[in-house]
Amino acid sequence: MNxxxxxxxxxxxxxxxxxxxxxxxxxxxxxSDALAAEATPEVNAWVVVKPDDSVxxxxxxxxxxxxxxTGLSQLVAEELECDWNKVSTEYPTPGxxxxxxxxxxxxxxxxxxxxxxxxxxxxKGGAAARxxxxxxxxxxxxxxxxxxxxxxxxxxxxxxxxxTTYGKVAxxxxxxxxxxxxxxKSPKDWTIAGKSPKRFDTRxxxxxxxxxxxxxxxxxMLVASVRDCPVNGGKVKSFDASKVxxxxxxxxxxxxxxxxxxxxxxxxxxxxxxCYALPIExxxxxxxxxxxxxxAEFLKEGLTAEKAFIGNKQGDAPAAIAGAAxxxxxxxxxxxxxxxxxxxMNATALWTENECKVWAPTQNAEAALxxxxxxxxxxxxxCDVIKTELGGGFGRRGRTDFVRQAVQIAxxxxxxxxxxxxxxxxxxxxxxxxxxxxxxxxxxxxxxGNVTGIHMRISGQSIIASLMPERLENGMDGATFQxxxxxxxxxxxxxxxxxxxxxxxxxxxxxxxxxxxGVNANHNAIYVESFIDELAHATKTDPLEFRRxxxxxxxxxxxxxxxxxxxxxxxLPKGHFHGLSSMHTFGSYVAACAEVSVENGQxxxxxxxxxxxxxxxxxxxMIERQVAGSFVYGLSALFYGECTVKNGAVEQTNFDxxxxxxxxxxxxxxxxxxxxxxxxxxxxxxxxxxxxxxVLNAIFAATGKRIRNFPLxxxxxx
Amino acid sequence: MATLNINGKAFQVDVDPRTPLLWVIRDSIGLTGTKxxxxxxxxxxxxxxxxxxxxxxxxxxxxxxxxxxxxTIEGLANGDVLSKVQKAWVDNEVPQCGYCxxxxxxxxxxxxxxxxxxxxxxxxxxxxxxxxxxxxxxxxDAIHAAAKA
Numbered sequence: 001m002n003x004x005x006x007x008x009x010x011x012x013x014x015x016x017x018x019x020x021x022x023x024x025x026x027x028x029x030x031x032s033d034a035l036a037a038e039a040t041p042e043v044n045a046w047v048v049v050k051p052d053d054s055v056x057x058x059x060x061x062x063x064x065x066x067x068x069x070t071g072l073s074q075l076v077a078e079e080l081e082c083d084w085n086k087v088s089t090e091y092p093t094p095g096x097x098x099x100x101x102x103x104x105x106x107x108x109x110x111x112x113x114x115x116x117x118x119x120x121x122x123x124k125g126g127a128a129a130r131x132x133x134x135x136x137x138x139x140x141x142x143x144x145x146x147x148x149x150x151x152x153x154x155x156x157x158x159x160x161x162x163x164t165t166y167g168k169v170a171x172x173x174x175x176x177x178x179x180x181x182x183x184x185k186s187p188k189d190w191t192i193a194g195k196s197p198k199r200f201d202t203r204x205x206x207x208x209x210x211x212x213x214x215x216x217x218x219x220x221m222l223v224a225s226v227r228d229c230p231v232n233g234g235k236v237k238s239f240d241a242s243k244v245x246x247x248x249x250x251x252x253x254x255x256x257x258x259x260x261x262x263x264x265x266x267x268x269x270x271x272x273x274x275c276y277a278l279p280i281e282x283x284x285x286x287x288x289x290x291x292x293x294x295x296a297e298f299l300k301e302g303l304t305a306e307k308a309f310i311g312n313k314q315g316d317a318p319a320a321i322a323g324a325a326x327x328x329x330x331x332x333x334x335x336x337x338x339x340x341x342x343x344x345m346n347a348t349a350l351w352t353e354n355e356c357k358v359w360a361p362t363q364n365a366e367a368a369l370x371x372x373x374x375x376x377x378x379x380x381x382x383c384d385v386i387k388t389e390l391g392g393g394f395g396r397r398g399r400t401d402f403v404r405q406a407v408q409i410a411x412x413x414x415x416x417x418x419x420x421x422x423x424x425x426x427x428x429x430x431x432x433x434x435x436x437x438x439x440x441x442x443x444x445x446x447x448x449g450n451v452t453g454i455h456m457r458i459s460g461q462s463i464i465a466s467l468m469p470e471r472l473e474n475g476m477d478g479a480t481f482q483x484x485x486x487x488x489x490x491x492x493x494x495x496x497x498x499x500x501x502x503x504x505x506x507x508x509x510x511x512x513x514x515x516x517x518g519v520n521a522n523h524n525a526i527y528v529e530s531f532i533d534e535l536a537h538a539t540k541t542d543p544l545e546f547r548r549x550x551x552x553x554x555x556x557x558x559x560x561x562x563x564x565x566x567x568x569x570x571x572l573p574k575g576h577f578h579g580l581s582s583m584h585t586f587g588s589y590v591a592a593c594a595e596v597s598v599e600n601g602q603x604x605x606x607x608x609x610x611x612x613x614x615x616x617x618x619x620x621x622m623i624e625r626q627v628a629g630s631f632v633y634g635l636s637a638l639f640y641g642e643c644t645v646k647n648g649a650v651e652q653t654n655f656d657x658x659x660x661x662x663x664x665x666x667x668x669x670x671x672x673x674x675x676x677x678x679x680x681x682x683x684x685x686x687x688x689x690x691x692x693x694x695v696l697n698a699i700f701a702a703t704g705k706r707i708r709n710f711p712l713x714x715x716x717x718x
Numbered sequence: 719m720a721t722l723n724i725n726g727k728a729f730q731v732d733v734d735p736r737t738p739l740l741w742v743i744r745d746s747i748g749l750t751g752t753k754x755x756x757x758x759x760x761x762x763x764x765x766x767x768x769x770x771x772x773x774x775x776x777x778x779x780x781x782x783x784x785x786x787x788x789x790t791i792e793g794l795a796n797g798d799v800l801s802k803v804q805k806a807w808v809d810n811e812v813p814q815c816g817y818c819x820x821x822x823x824x825x826x827x828x829x830x831x832x833x834x835x836x837x838x839x840x841x842x843x844x845x846x847x848x849x850x851x852x853x854x855x856x857x858x859d860a861i862h863a864a865a866k867a
Contacts, residue, residue: 065815065851198811205816206800206807206823208751208791215750223745248734267745268754269737342755342763342817342850391753391817392850424756621811625856629814632852655760655848664842666854 035092041174043132045103046076046125053153053167055082057126059089060097060104061114062363063201064393066684067622068114070199072122074618075115078193079126079185082166083152089200094369095384108364110398110515112586112682115618119680120184127182129173133166136173140164187616187677196621201389213361213388216348218417222251223268224409225275226420228260228430231648233510234284235259244274253278254412262409268421287510287648295436295509295645296333302459302505303331303440309506311481311488315499320453324444328538330531332441332708334523336650337434337641338658339516343391344427345402348419349410355382358406361390363397371400375407394633395515399432399467425653432514433643433650435461437523441531444499449539451550453499456484456527462506463520466513480504482520483585483689484528490681491521491585494555495532510648517633518688521585526710529581529693534706543580543697544568554613554676555582559591561672562611566593575599576606579698583689588681589613592631592690594667596698601718605635605667605695610687612672615679627687628669634691635667636660639712659713720784724749725793735781740764742780743790751791751820755848762847765821766790772828791820794827803827806864814851822847826861835865 035048035058042048048056057076063069073089097104105118130150137155138145141162149156153166187194204210229235239261241253249270256262261280265271302308321327347360349372356376362368368385376383390397406420422430437460444453462477483491484502493500516522536546544563548556559582563569568578575597582591595607610627617623640659644651652658692710699717700706707715722729724747731746743752743766752775755763759774766775767789775783794801800808803826813819822845829836829844836844841861849857 065813067814201816202808202811202813203800205813205819206791206804207795208749208820210816211750212753212817214754217748217750267733267737267741269741269745270734340850342753342761342815342848344754390815392815394850421754424758625811625814625853628855629852632854633850654758655756656758660848660850661852661854662848663845663854663857666852666858669855 035090035096041171043129043170043173044125044178045100046122047080047129049133049166049170051167051170053083053165054086054088055080055153055166057087057089058092058104060092060107061118062109062365062387062390062393064109064363064390064397066109066114066626067199067619068109069201070197071115071618071622072118073200074193074197075119075123076126078190079123080130081150081153084192084197086153091387093384093386094365097366098369098380107366108398109393110363110395112685116587116680116682119616123184124182127184128178131179131182132173132176133169135176136169137164140169140172193618194620196619199622210389212343212391213348213359214343214346214391214421216359216388216419218348218350221348221417221419222264222266222413223271224262224264224418224420225268225271226256226260226262226405226422226426227275227280228256228426229282229284230429231282231284231287232512233287234282234648236261237281237283239278239280241278244278247274247277250274252413254409256405256408260405262405262420264409264413264418272423284648290510290648291646292644298509299436299438299459299507302507303438303457305459305505307505308457308503309476310501310503311478312485312493312500312502315453317453317455317499317501320499321442321444321455324452325447326445327442328445328535329440329442330534330706330708331438332527332530333438334436334526334710335641336436336511336643337516337637338428338431338643338652339392339394339396340428340655340658340660341392341394341396344424345396345422346420347403347406348417349406350417351376351407351410352415356407357384357386358403359386359388360403361388361397362400362403363390363393367398368400368403371403372407375404376411394517395519396431398515424655428653428658429650432467432512434516434522435463435513435520436509437461439523439527441527443531443535445535445539449541451497451535454497456502457505458503459505459507461508461513463513463515465506465508475506477504477506480520483524483583490587491583494552494582494584495550496552497550511645511650517630518685521583521686521689522634522637522692525581525583525689526693526696529583530696530706530708533579533697533700537700547580547582551582554589555584558582558589558611558613558674561674562591562593562609565670565672566595566607566609568593575702577698577701579694579696579701581690581693581697583686585689586682586686587679588615588683588686590687590690592687592694594694594698596695596702598699598702598717601716603699603712603717607668607670608691608694609670609672610690611674612683612687613674613676614681614683615675616677617673617675620673623673623683624671626683627671630685630688631669631691632661632666634688635695638692638695638710642711642714720780722780722783722788723786724788725790731780733780736779738776739766739778739780739783740775743775749790749792753817753820755818760848761818762825763818763821765824765847767824767828770828770831772825791824794823801827802867803830803864806860806867810856810860810863812853812856812860814853818847818849822849822857826864830864836861
């Protein structure tokens with residue numbers, strides 16, 4: 001989500017930054033992480049040019065595979081006018097950012113905002129550096145800067161024939177005042193951005209050298225395995241360390257807050273063996289009675305509850321529906337799901353009385369630093385976080401629970417670096433899950449089949465209430481209405497219907513809800529786009545034509561593009577059917593057209609055409625890959641994604657009980673990237689929402705069966 | 719004490735013989751290119767070659783790998799020269815986060831030894847590794863590219 005609410009701790013950080021003029025001294029202890037600037041003076045915070053003309057671009061938004069490292073560098077390099085082949089990158093730490101009064105701005109990659117939320121200031125950073133480098137050359141030659149030209153880092157003065165390079169003037173440029181008036185290029189004139197250069201990090205990913213958090217190695221390091229209470233809200237009653245202290249490799253058994261216990265050993269395997277042999281008595285508390293059935297009942301009540309938060313209201317939908325010639329209703333539900341990042345949660349912490357340093361695969365290094373400061377008991381200048389590479393993130397790594405645990409353990413072993421690794425089982429059962437919801441859709445049709453009113457009642461969990469309740473607005477979670485309201489972050493309800501009511505009966509469960517790639521748009525799209533398809537069929541109208549009448553222009557443009565490329569309306573192989581969907585979310589317009597067959601109850605997706613208008617396309621090649629990949633994520637959720645609850649605990653523990661799509665189920669994906677240069681939208685998440693409803697609508701076309709409860713593996717299509 | 723032959727080198731390790739080969743490779747020998755994903759041979763992140771056969775090392779006790787020729791992702795390239803599968807991965811820009819790709823590359827390298835020109839169906843039945851970023855389309859393209867190389 002666009003304005004993913006700031007963590008309360010971040011305000012605290014900002015406060016610290018504003019108060020601490022001399023903080024930079026504190027970071028000298030971390031000499032091994034010195035930025036390139038410490039050897040070569042930086043031109044500005046974003047750009048270092050070395051004497052050999054190589055350029056180091058600073059990037060602070062984590063790249064967890066989505067390509068933001070390359071994309072943000074393209075934007076800086078575009079304005080810098082440097083030689084792309086001489087660019088490398090580095091990540092400042094949140095401690096360095098804090099010490100420099102957050103010169104690099106926000107450091108989170110969440111809500112598909114890494115590029116769109118920082119594009120302006122990183123481009124300005126590149127442009128300012130270019131202006132300073134050119135001014136330095138102009139000063140040296142004593143000519144007006146307007147007479148100079150630059151290309152690929154080579155500055156020329158045509159009149160005199162003089163030539164120099166960025167590397168030669170960088171030191172002088174670093175001493176100049178930064179320019180105030182910075183004009184950016186029109187994106188239509190881009191030569192580096194808007195293209196698809198090779199990303200920086202591929203080779204290390206195929207040779208085993210890409211260093212993920214789990215690969216952290218430090219001298220004298222030990223490894224920890226943790227078990228937190230299987231029931232959220234419960235705690236440890238007691239544990240008997242003596243039973244495992246003599247086991248191979250075991251160094252220490254420690255409590256982790258009130259809710260967990262960890263074993264520290266020489267290797268992960270030895271730590272895990274002892275941790276799972278350790279007798280622990282849990283106090284699961286009242287949540288021990290919760291089950292999937294009790295949660296479903298709780299949510300069902302919300303579908304007809306009188307009180308609900310209103311996210312979108314135009315006209316009087318209930319009256320319009322009550323007075324309609326025809327009334328259509330349908331009830332849907334969507335389960336809890338786990339992100340299941342390939343790299344299980346982990347973090348490495350080193351705590352001494354003087355400093356605390358953490359190496360972590362985090363999507364939000366500043367939130368991780370705030371957690372380290374809060375947990376370590378040390379002042380901010382004595383703490384820092386080194387962002388490692390991330391084995392997937394999908395929203396899960398915006399949280400800091402694993403960072404907190406690593407520090408809690410390390411604090412009990414001062415001076416010894418502790419690498420905490422969750423087992424897959426711990427990861428599966430201690431997630432911040434995709435929120436669980438149910439939804440009742442109602443619509444009124446007049447005697448000509450026009451939709452006169454629509455009422456969408458969502459009942460279920462709020463992510464904001466789970467993770468940052470201080471951001472609720474009079475109790476309401478605006479993010480729930482993602483893609484449904486002009487007021488919700490960057491995604492409006494796409495249909496022109498005279499009477500609209502979209503409301504939310506908040507029903508929070510004991511499981512933590514979290515930002516799960518695509519977030520609330522995932523289920524909102526299924527509810528809206530399935531129901532719109534139901535209305536089209538109820539009025540015997542072609543689903544594309546039905547949408548043509550009702551959809552706002554930008555949203556219709558993407559669904560129409562996907563439909564046309566897929567050959568919608570033209571003859572298909574026998575038994576194949578098309579389904580459509582579209583959504584406006586994360587600021588982007590996305591659509592999908594799925595081609596599906598159903599034989600003996602088995603669904604096969606033959607092809608999906610995705611279309612996206614993200615406003616600007618910085619790296620079209622990576623956008624295509626993000627769309628294809630996000631379809632896999634969304635379809636895994638549709639077919640298999642479900643976490644069920646028994647006795648308060650999540651039942652799925654590993655990929656044998658929480659399946660995902662593999663090669664054999666991967667459809668062919670074609671992607672249309674159609675930026676209109678009128679806004680900046682996100683890429684990594686929005687298209688997920690279009691995948692599932694397109695497939696569901698194709699399944700209906702193929703079978704006449706409308707699936708309204710998920711995942712599909714629980715439903716019969718035979 | 720177990721003796722392991724990994725990437726052409728001999729390593730002596732003092733571990734419980736039931737320790738999974740994965741954790742010996744990662745923690746005792748320090749080759750971290752081989753990844754932990756599930757521990758139950760479901761995801762394939764930990765795939766190595768044992769006598770040329772793609773094997774999920776999380777579910778092989780180190781005792782049964784003794785004396786056998788083991789290859790990890792670090793042993794696939796010849797110095798700086800990438801194997802043809804690695805090269806196809808780079809040319810097709812397969813990886814997103816990259817965490818599963820060591821296992822993918824190892825699984826595909828073994829497949830192409832026994833099946834030099836795999837069909838899509840053969841790929842589907844042989845390559846069952848999980849990629850949560852969803853790079854399967856690029857994986858397939860790169861397999862076909864490597865088969866042609």
